[in-house]
Amino acid sequence: MTSTPIALLGAGSWGRTIAAAISATPGISLSAIVTSSTKTRQPIDSEAPIFTDWRRAIDSTDSAGVVLALPPLNQAKFAVELIENGIPVMLEKPMSASIADADKIRNAAKQYGFTGLVNHLHIYAPAFRKLLISISDFTGPRSVRAVGGARGPYRNGWGPLWDWAAHDLAMTLSAIADEPAEISARADVPILVQDLKYQNFHIDLAFRDGSRALLHLGNAFDGKVREFCVSAGGSTGCYQETELGEISLCLDGLDTDEIFSSVKNRPLNASLITFAERIRLGGGIEDIEMGYLVVQLIDAAERSIHSGVPIPPGKWKRS
Numbered sequence: 001m002t003s004t005p006i007a008l009l010g011a012g013s014w015g016r017t018i019a020a021a022i023s024a025t026p027g028i029s030l031s032a033i034v035t036s037s038t039k040t041r042q043p044i045d046s047e048a049p050i051f052t053d054w055r056r057a058i059d060s061t062d063s064a065g066v067v068l069a070l071p072p073l074n075q076a077k078f079a080v081e082l083i084e085n086g087i088p089v090m091l092e093k094p095m096s097a098s099i100a101d102a103d104k105i106r107n108a109a110k111q112y113g114f115t116g117l118v119n120h121l122h123i124y125a126p127a128f129r130k131l132l133i134s135i136s137d138f139t140g141p142r143s144v145r146a147v148g149g150a151r152g153p154y155r156n157g158w159g160p161l162w163d164w165a166a167h168d169l170a171m172t173l174s175a176i177a178d179e180p181a182e183i184s185a186r187a188d189v190p191i192l193v194q195d196l197k198y199q200n201f202h203i204d205l206a207f208r209d210g211s212r213a214l215l216h217l218g219n220a221f222d223g224k225v226r227e228f229c230v231s232a233g234g235s236t237g238c239y240q241e242t243e244l245g246e247i248s249l250c251l252d253g254l255d256t257d258e259i260f261s262s263v264k265n266r267p268l269n270a271s272l273i274t275f276a277e278r279i280r281l282g283g284g285i286e287d288i289e290m291g292y293l294v295v296q297l298i299d300a301a302e303r304s305i306h307s308g309v310p311i312p313p314g315k316w317k318r319s
Contacts, residue, residue, distance in 0.1 A: 010069030
């Protein structure tokens with residue numbers, strides 16, 4: 001298999017996690033590291049050169065695309081530049097931390113085209129893709145119940161709603177394949193640890209066809225938890241991830257025979273594999289549209305929390 005060389009923009013803790021995932025994923029390789037800090041050490045045991053500018057990294061290496069490992073507050077500028085230059089890019093979730101920045105990214109993708117993805121990583125996991133296939137025959141409105149979170153991390157500059165909601169919202173949009181009509185949200189009582197605030201949230205999405213999604217997420221759980229269940233027509237499918245990162249799929253109370261333990265089945269590795277496939281084959285504009293909707297929904301959830309009332313149909317989107 002020919003390896004797809006990928007540059008990494010961002011060498012913080014998440015950048016180091018992505019670099020390690022690249023090194024463990026067949027079919028891709030780390031070709032360059034881009035960071036504004038000249039003091040950054042290699043994120044992993046790699047011979048990839050370090051650059052302070054993504055243009056030099058692209059010009060000086062055989063990098064076929066760029067993975068962004070940046071906070072959502074900072075990634076819009078780089079995402080737009082890369083898209084405008086026709087470079088495949090994998091954006092971090094959420095696509096941005098504001099609707100204004102999401103608009104900039106979306107408009108650039110519509111004008112210049114887009115190859116890549118937004119890293120709502122669970123929707124690329126083979127177990128979740130199999131769940132979507134399994135529920136494709138479900139009839140009638142669908143009911144989603146999801147729990148996703150952990151104890152931490154704490155982020156400076158953006159809260160746990162923005163950090164955690166993107167995953168479950170993208171999974172919900174994939175499972176129901178429609179835009180919500182109404183959204184309401186509320187916040188649990190926060191947990192304070194050494195002046196740091198950890199908090200969980202509840203999001204209720206009502207859809208026009210009668211489908212509904214109830215999501216519980218945040219960074220104040222006792223430990224890592226991930227369960228996403230879809231029910232319809234008397235059947236239920238559940239996608240689960242344990243605290244140790246083990247993935248499973250359960251259909252109507254029975255575990256599937258397939259084992260999702262190999263590297264390619266891990267959500268982050270699966271998203272990197274998908275990115276490499278899109279670099280080779282093209283595609284990805286639908287990810288930008290979903291990323292835009294996710295940002296709109298998080299913004300609406302935040303407004304509902306602050307107002308204490310649901311955001312009605314036709315009011316949750318804003319520019």
